[in-house]
Amino acid sequence: MTILVTGGAGYIGSHTVLQLLMGGDKVVVVDNLDNSSETAIKRVQELAGERGKNLTFHKIDLRDKPALEKLFASQKFNAVIHFAGLKAVGESVQKPLMYYDNNLVGTIVLLEVMAAHGCKNLVFSSSATVYGWPKKVPCTEEFPIGATNPYGRTKLFIEEMCRDLYQSDKTWKIILLRYFNPVGAHQSGYIGEDPRGIPNNLMPFVQQVAVGRRNALTVFGSDYGTKDGTGVRDYIHVVDLADGHLAALAKLSDPSVGCEVYNLGTGKGTSVLEMVSAFEKASGKKIPLVMAARRPGDAETVYAETDKAERELKWKAKYGVDEMCRDQWNWASKNPYGYEAPTK
Numbered sequence: 043m044t045i046l047v048t049g050g051a052g053y054i055g056s057h058t059v060l061q062l063l064m065g066g067d068k069v070v071v072v073d074n075l076d077n078s079s080e081t082a083i084k085r086v087q088e089l090a091g092e093r094g095k096n097l098t099f100h101k102i103d104l105r106d107k108p109a110l111e112k113l114f115a116s117q118k119f120n121a122v123i124h125f126a127g128l129k130a131v132g133e134s135v136q137k138p139l140m141y142y143d144n145n146l147v148g149t150i151v152l153l154e155v156m157a158a159h160g161c162k163n164l165v166f167s168s169s170a171t172v173y174g175w176p177k178k179v180p181c182t183e184e185f186p187i188g189a190t191n192p193y194g195r196t197k198l199f200i201e202e203m204c205r206d207l208y209q210s211d212k213t214w215k216i217i218l219l220r221y222f223n224p225v226g227a228h229q230s231g232y233i234g235e236d237p238r239g240i241p242n243n244l245m246p247f248v249q250q251v252a253v254g255r256r257n258a259l260t261v262f263g264s265d266y267g268t269k270d271g272t273g274v275r276d277y278i279h280v281v282d283l284a285d286g287h288l289a290a291l292a293k294l295s296d297p298s299v300g301c302e303v304y305n306l307g308t309g310k311g312t313s314v315l316e317m318v319s320a321f322e323k324a325s326g327k328k329i330p331l332v333m334a335a336r337r338p339g340d341a342e343t344v345y346a347e348t349d350k351a352e353r354e355l356k357w358k359a360k361y362g363v364d365e366m367c368r369d370q371w372n373w374a375s376k377n378p379y380g381y382e383a384p385t386k
Contacts, residue, residue: 044068045291046119046161048104048152049126051078053235054167054224056086058123058284060233063090063097065288072113073126074103076144077238081381085232104148107155114159121163121294122156123287124149127196130242131171131339134193145196146203153207162214165290166204169197170222170276170307170344179311180347183220183303190339201303208301215299217290222276222307222346224283226366227373234373235280236380244275245370248318252327252371253378259329261314263336268343272314276307276345279361279369289357307346308359317363324367325375 045062049055050071055078062069063086071083080099087094102109104126127145128134134141156162171194172187189195204216225245227234241247250256264271286306293299312320318329352358 043120046070046122048072048124051082055125056082056233057280058287060086061284063093068096071099072102079381104152107151110155114155119161123165125167131191131193135191138192141192141196149200163294164216166218168201168218168220170220172198175341179343180345182347183350205301215294216301218303220305222278224280225277226279226369229369231372231376248321249374251329252325253374258332260332260334262334264333266342270313270315274311274313274343277312278307278359279366282359282361286357289355293355304351305346309346309348311345312363320363321367325371
């Protein structure tokens with residue numbers, strides 16, 4: 043198959059592109075490199091060996107309709123995996139219009155161009171943020187959805203757009219994947235997460251402390267009603283997550299698929315302190331902690347119910363917290379400054 047991957051130079055995108063290539067697919071990546079690096083694409087090509095020749099990259103912003111039209115006119119795609127989007131919660135609160143413009147307008151243009159060229163198979167990268175503050179856990183796909191910040195709302199609105207699109211035209215096949223907390227890296231340590239500026243998630247912060255780029259990890263909230271007082275999340279290995287996308291693509295060929303939603307997580311909650319302790323064990327580094335107040339908008343405990351994905355996608359997370367931390371440290375120790383060398 044020939045698969046178009048938007049945002050394929052990003053963290054989850056690059057790992058998924060590699061799995062697609064290894065599975066024998068041709069992959070075309072479009073990315074505006076706003077929050078990613080072309081180095082990731084080059085490294086994916088190298089890791090794929092002989093199959094790396096099946097990867098092409100175009101620097102395109104999805105809001106640039108003529109450029110996207112030209113790409114779709116030049117070749118036929120069997121399906122699109124849509125990762126491209128801005129994803130920093132804090133930044134979305136400060137710059138909501140930037141998020142709505144990038145994430146929503148980019149997706150609308152993509153869907154219009156797909157429809158015009160008869161490519162109606164889509165896997166969309168949604169997020170567990172659409173569960174807002176769940177009243178109970180684990181989160182099932184049937185939970186009411188609502189978001190607590192502009193970033194989360196863009197994911198929610200795009201899900202709704204996809205449902206409306208399918209209602210209007212039943213020839214679409216759409217799978218919405220709600221991810222929990224991706225961590226880890228490819229076992230080669232050659233590709234991994236490389237956030238620009240201040241990280242938004244726990245593990246890149248931990249990693250930057252471990253390699254000496256930061257002095258300590260700030261833990262937000264130590265008085266939650268959890269086993270050790272810190273927030274509990276469902277962490278999933280990025281390679282498991284990538285495999286979930288391959289399972290979703292395979293599912294698109296099932297005639298019964300309309301617009302479906304699946305959680306991708308491990309179904310287990312791990313606290314911040316448990317995660318830090320597993321990383322210390324993997325890296326042999328001590329991570330100094332600074333305890334701080336809860337962050338507004340943070341939920342206490344969020345983890346996935348994964349039965350539906352196991353049953354219908356025949357997919358289940360294989361890796362645990364120890365492997366996630368081992369692979370994250372392998373990437374961090376080999377690439378302490380991510381893809382770019384530190385600026386002097």
